Each structure stands twice: as structure tokens, then as C-alpha cells.
Amino acid sequence: MKYGNLxxxxxxxxxxxxxxxxxxxYKDSTQKVSLTKFAKEMESAEILDDDKMPDDVVRINSEITIATNxxxxxxxxxxxxxxxxxxxxxxxLLLPMGAAVLGYAKNDSISWTFPGGDKDITILDVKQNNITKLNIA
Structure with a gap:
């Protein structure tokens, strides 16, 4: 993991x-396992202001390319x-594929549980051209 944590x-x-x-x-066990793992990873995540976010980190609205072995x-x-x-x-972001990559960076490799079984994926590219500011009250 490039940055050590999400x-x-x-x-x-x-x-x-x-x-x-x-x-x-969730009734779907794969989704439940995925979101439980993601929530656990969030506990140690580094939380940054928008202007401090690295461009190569997967965010909400990021466009990414992944590959498997x-x-x-x-x-x-x-x-x-x-x-x-x-x-x-x-x-x-609540589906296994979205939860698997959120907070990771370009070139990070991730082992995750998907509906078809466990897979190792690598993030090949991250584009932030679609980032929109979230308005949270």
C-alpha cells in the first residue's frame, strides 16, 4: 500500500x-463481508482535507482502471x-468492487472478496477529472 493506510x-x-x-x-453475504472489511480499514484511515488529497488516491467519483492477475x-x-x-x-462504493478500491492509490494491489470469489487486483490508473465537492450538512 503506497501510503500505508487508506x-x-x-x-x-x-x-x-x-x-x-x-x-x-445486507442479505448478500459477499457484500456484507466486503463492507465489514472496508469499515475495519476505515478505522485506521488517514483523513485529509480536500486540498491535501493526493491525485492518485481513489475517491468518490474517481475513474479508475484495475486489473487482476x-x-x-x-x-x-x-x-x-x-x-x-x-x-x-x-x-x-457500497458494492464489493467500489469498497475494495476506495482510499487506495495507483499501483496498490488489493486482495478482496467478490461475488465470484477472492481476487487480487491492482489499480493501474486513477483519474480525478470527475471529482465533485460533497456538500454535507
């Missing part, structure tokens, strides 16, 4: 904590649950 922007951290609190009753690769955007849309390659 790196999360302060307002995004608050939003994610709220979402995890409100959505803790078996040659599969995929480019998608990590979004809030209401914006999730598979045909537009927008993956909710």
Missing part, C-alpha cells in the same frame, strides 16, 4: 460512515449508491 477526504469519510451506518442490513481489466467510476449504473460503468 487515504480518505474528510467530507467523503463522513458521507461513507453515514452510508455504512444506514445500510448495514489472470489478465482481466476494467475501467469504471466509483460513485454514491444513487448514481450507480452498470451500463455507464458507474459502480457504487
Amino acid at each position: 487515504i480518505l477526504e474528510k467530507k467523503e469519510y463522513v458521507m461513507i460512515k453515514r452510508l455504512l451506518t444506514l445500510t448495514n442490513d 489472470d489478465g482481466w481489466s476494467y475501467t469504471f467510476q466509483v460513485v454514491l449508491p444513487a448514481e450507480s449504473n452498470n451500463s455507464q460503468k458507474k459502480i457504487s
Whole structure:
């Protein structure tokens, strides 16, 4: 892990904590395992102001490209649950793929549980061109 811990922007951290609190009753065991692991990783995350966030860290609305050891690769955007849309390659941060990468950086390798089983993935690229400021009251 490039930075030693997850790196999360302060307002995004608050939003994610709220979402995890409100959505803790999952019937899908893979999603439950994934979000439990993500919540545990958040406990030691480094929380930064927006202007201090490294450009290569996956955030809400980041567009990223990942690859697995078996040659599969995929480019998608990590979004809030209401914006999730598979045909537009927008993956909710509450799905295993979104939770797996949030807070990690370009070139980080991650072992995670997905619906098809455990996979090792590597983040090949991170683009912040779609970052929007979250307004959290």
C-alpha cells in the first residue's frame, strides 16, 4: 500500500460512515463481508482535507482502471449508491468492487472478496477529472 493506510477526504469519510451506518442490513453475504472489511480499514484511515488529497488516491467519483492477475481489466467510476449504473460503468462504493478500491492509490494491489470469489487486483490508473465537492450538512 503506497501510503500505508487508506487515504480518505474528510467530507467523503463522513458521507461513507453515514452510508455504512444506514445500510448495514445486507442479505448478500459477499457484500456484507466486503463492507465489514472496508469499515475495519476505515478505522485506521488517514483523513485529509480536500486540498491535501493526493491525485492518485481513489475517491468518490474517481475513474479508475484495475486489473487482476489472470489478465482481466476494467475501467469504471466509483460513485454514491444513487448514481450507480452498470451500463455507464458507474459502480457504487457500497458494492464489493467500489469498497475494495476506495482510499487506495495507483499501483496498490488489493486482495478482496467478490461475488465470484477472492481476487487480487491492482489499480493501474486513477483519474480525478470527475471529482465533485460533497456538500454535507
